[in-house]
Amino acid sequence: MIHEIDEALRGLLTPAVAGDLAFDAPTRDWAARRNAPTLNAYLYDIREDVARRERGAQAERDVHGVVTRRRQPPRWFRLSYLVTAWTSRPEDEHRLLSGALALLLPHEVLPAEAVPESVRRISTALPISVAVPPAESRSLADIWSALGGELKPSLDVVITTPFPVAPVYDVAPPVTEAEIVVRGADGVPGDARPRIVRRAAAPGTASGARDGSGA
Known part of the structure; x- marks a missing residue:
């Protein structure tokens, strides 16, 4: 599921950069190897959105409305990405971030065509937030310290997606x-x-x- 959200985000951000689009941890060693303008979306946090948790089994019906299976309700998770730009000039990095912001801001949810096929039967409305201040329990400065790098301008992009829960029970x-x-x-x-x-x-x-x- 996570890799499918990666690809959905890639589809949104690709028009913003003429160089590379990566999902790597932006460490010092990684940054030193950059030789082309790069927009990087680092997945730094995965947390369940407990406010969306449901109880009880859900029924799956066929085309005639007959219950064929029952399953546990999906759990929703917030995938947080640190989006940064990497070039030889700060002005170019700001231009990349501006382009990324312009592409992301029009969307309150992922576009329908970007929603992974595996979750469409659950929901086609996957919320996306851009540059919203992170929770008090998280600090972007702490993230940069853990990566061993210096603080850079970044966009905090959060996509909330359902994750199916097993098992699934067949009914008589x-x-x-x-x-x-x-x-x-x-x-x-x-x-x-x-x-x-x-x-x-x-x-x-x-x-x-x-x-x-x-x-």
Whole structure:
């Protein structure tokens, strides 16, 4: 799933740079090897969006509306990218970042064509935020210190995506016929032998349901 979001972000940012687009950790050694203008989107944080967590199983239905499987609801995760520009001149880096910002700002969610195929059955609205101040528990300065580099201008890009949860449970086929056992009333001679009456079950009747009186 994460690599698919990488590719979705790549599709959005590619028009902003005539050089390279990378997803590497921007360490000192990596920066020293750059020999072309580069826009880098480093995935530095993955956190569950607990406000979106749901409880209980969800039903999957076929084209006729019949429940065929049940699964646990998906969990949503916030993927945070540190987007930076790398050239030999600060002015060119600012130009790259400006181009990236211009491409990202029009989108509150990923464009429909950029949403990975694997999550479209769950949701086609994947929120994206750009340059929103990070949570208090995170500091971009700390990230740069961990990378061993110097602080650079950057864009904090966060994409929230669902992640399917296993297992998936198959359900029994729906009931298509019900069975009713009819007994004679007390005190009626010769009518005590049970009789079986079959009729079509109502649409949507749960599998294994039995309708009867005294059976």
